Amino acid sequence: MxxxxxxxxxxxxxxxxxxxxxxxxxxxxxxxxxxxxxxxxxxxxxYSLKAKHRVAHDGTVKTYYAADSVELLVREIYKKCGLKGASSHRGRRSLASKLNASNVPLETIPRTLGHSETKTTLVYIEITPSQLEKAAVLAL
Known part of the structure; x- marks a missing residue:
């Protein structure tokens, strides 16, 4: 910290x-x-948590809990700072992408975000053009 x-x-x-x-x-x-x-x-x-349901890729229904009022508060903070379109998940995506770009092992990143499965975390990781270039060089 x-x-x-x-x-x-x-x-x-x-x-x-x-x-x-x-x-x-x-x-x-x-x-x-x-x-x-x-x-x-x-x-x-x-803050209270509200149960939400999402259908997974395999068709099973996953239940998770979210504090919508906290999400709204974070959006307002970002808005007042002049950050358009930012959200609490944007920060999580940035963290996951930064950890990945810093070569933190992929098995570690889900634990950092509180995910139980790596495939959940993969959605958060953005690959930079620089990372793609490095991958292309390694493939030669």
């Missing part, structure tokens, strides 16, 4: 402690309640 990320997370923890959102009387976890959600809404409540 980068130093900048650590500082941002600490600022968020300090903010929660100041507002007494999800705190405990214990000192562990910097005073946060370990059973509380880490990311809370502006009003101090946990």
């Amino acid at each position: 980068s130093e900048r990320t650590r500082k941002l997370l600490q600022a968020y923890i300090d903010h929660r402690l100041e507002r007494k959102q999800g705190v405990s009387l214990r000192e562990e976890y910097q005073g946060l309640n370990a059973s509380s959600s880490f990311i809370l809404s502006a009003k101090g409540f946990p």
Whole structure:
């Protein structure tokens, strides 16, 4: 984790402690309640997960859970920063692609993204023209 990320997370923890959102009387976890959600809404409540269903390539129905309100919040943050068309998944795609371009083993990338199967992760990885050129040279 980068130093900048650590500082941002600490600022968020300090903010929660100041507002007494999800705190405990214990000192562990910097005073946060370990059973509380880490990311809370502006009003101090946990975001709810909604069950969603997607049909897989083999026809089976896969159920997953998503916090639509968090996705909307992330989109708004990106929009205010001037990043058009950005989403939380765009960041995941960038991470997966960057790890792949940095020669991180393909078996490691799904674990980084929280995927149980490599084939799920392959959809996130974008191959750059430079990577294609290297592959063509190796094929000669």
